Amino acid sequence: MNLSPEQVFALYLAVFLAVIFGSWFIETRRRRRGERGERRVFVCGFCQARIPAAGPSLRLRCPQCQARLDRRDLRAADEPEAATTAPTTQANEVKKEKN
Secondary structure, three states, X not given: OOOOHHHHHHHHHHHHXXXXXXXHHHHHHHHHHHHHHHOXXXXXXXXXXXXXXXXXXXXXXXXXXXXEEEHHHOEEOOOOHHHOOOOOHHHHHHHHHHO
Protein backbone atom coordinates (compact mmCIF):
# COMPACT_ATOMS: atom_id res chain seq x y z
CA MET A 1 0.00 0.00 0.00
CA ASN A 2 1.60 3.21 -1.18
CA LEU A 3 0.44 6.49 0.29
CA SER A 4 1.17 9.80 -1.30
CA PRO A 5 2.48 12.65 0.89
CA GLU A 6 -0.91 14.35 0.66
CA GLN A 7 -2.68 11.24 1.96
CA VAL A 8 -0.19 10.84 4.82
CA PHE A 9 -0.70 14.46 5.78
CA ALA A 10 -4.51 14.12 5.63
CA LEU A 11 -4.37 10.94 7.74
CA TYR A 12 -2.07 12.62 10.28
CA LEU A 13 -4.37 15.64 10.44
CA ALA A 14 -7.51 13.49 10.87
CA VAL A 15 -5.98 11.45 13.70
CA PHE A 16 -4.66 14.57 15.42
CA LEU A 17 -8.04 16.32 15.25
CA ALA A 18 -9.84 13.18 16.46
CA VAL A 19 -7.58 13.01 19.54
CA ILE A 20 -8.11 16.72 20.28
CA PHE A 21 -11.89 16.44 19.88
CA GLY A 22 -12.05 13.26 21.97
CA SER A 23 -10.10 14.77 24.85
CA TRP A 24 -12.23 17.93 24.74
CA PHE A 25 -15.43 15.87 24.78
CA ILE A 26 -14.29 13.71 27.73
CA GLU A 27 -13.14 16.74 29.75
CA THR A 28 -16.43 18.57 29.12
CA ARG A 29 -18.44 15.55 30.28
CA ARG A 30 -16.30 15.18 33.39
CA ARG A 31 -16.70 18.87 34.25
CA ARG A 32 -20.48 18.79 33.76
CA ARG A 33 -20.78 15.70 35.92
CA GLY A 34 -18.97 17.58 38.71
CA GLU A 35 -21.21 20.62 38.29
CA ARG A 36 -24.26 18.40 38.56
CA GLY A 37 -23.02 17.19 41.93
CA GLU A 38 -22.51 20.76 43.12
CA ARG A 39 -26.08 21.66 42.17
CA ARG A 40 -27.36 19.12 44.65
CA VAL A 41 -26.43 21.30 47.61
CA PHE A 42 -29.28 23.49 48.85
CA VAL A 43 -29.53 26.21 51.49
CA CYS A 44 -32.13 26.05 54.28
CA GLY A 45 -34.46 29.04 54.34
CA PHE A 46 -34.38 29.24 58.15
CA CYS A 47 -30.84 28.66 59.34
CA GLN A 48 -28.94 29.06 56.05
CA ALA A 49 -27.34 25.64 56.48
CA ARG A 50 -26.09 23.84 53.40
CA ILE A 51 -28.08 20.65 52.80
CA PRO A 52 -26.75 17.96 50.47
CA ALA A 53 -29.76 16.60 48.57
CA ALA A 54 -29.15 12.89 48.20
CA GLY A 55 -31.69 10.83 46.33
CA PRO A 56 -34.82 11.69 44.38
CA SER A 57 -36.92 12.64 47.42
CA LEU A 58 -38.82 15.92 47.18
CA ARG A 59 -38.79 16.41 50.94
CA LEU A 60 -35.66 17.19 52.91
CA ARG A 61 -34.98 17.66 56.59
CA CYS A 62 -32.46 20.28 57.61
CA PRO A 63 -29.79 18.62 59.79
CA GLN A 64 -29.25 21.81 61.78
CA CYS A 65 -32.76 23.12 62.59
CA GLN A 66 -34.75 19.94 61.77
CA ALA A 67 -37.19 21.85 59.55
CA ARG A 68 -38.98 19.82 56.88
CA LEU A 69 -38.52 21.50 53.53
CA ASP A 70 -39.72 20.87 50.01
CA ARG A 71 -36.91 20.73 47.50
CA ARG A 72 -38.69 23.17 45.17
CA ASP A 73 -38.76 25.80 47.94
CA LEU A 74 -35.04 25.62 48.60
CA ARG A 75 -32.54 27.59 46.62
CA ALA A 76 -29.45 25.99 45.19
CA ALA A 77 -26.21 26.99 46.89
CA ASP A 78 -24.98 28.78 43.77
CA GLU A 79 -28.14 30.87 43.19
CA PRO A 80 -28.16 34.52 44.25
CA GLU A 81 -29.91 35.48 47.50
CA ALA A 82 -32.68 37.40 45.67
CA ALA A 83 -33.91 34.21 44.02
CA THR A 84 -35.02 32.60 47.29
CA THR A 85 -38.63 31.75 47.91
CA ALA A 86 -40.43 31.46 51.21
CA PRO A 87 -40.25 28.03 52.86
CA THR A 88 -43.40 25.96 53.03
CA THR A 89 -45.97 26.28 55.78
CA GLN A 90 -45.09 22.80 56.97
CA ALA A 91 -41.57 23.99 57.69
CA ASN A 92 -43.03 26.97 59.57
CA GLU A 93 -45.13 24.59 61.69
CA VAL A 94 -42.04 22.58 62.62
CA LYS A 95 -40.31 25.78 63.67
CA LYS A 96 -43.29 26.76 65.86
CA GLU A 97 -43.39 23.32 67.48
CA LYS A 98 -39.76 23.66 68.54
CA ASN A 99 -40.43 27.00 70.31
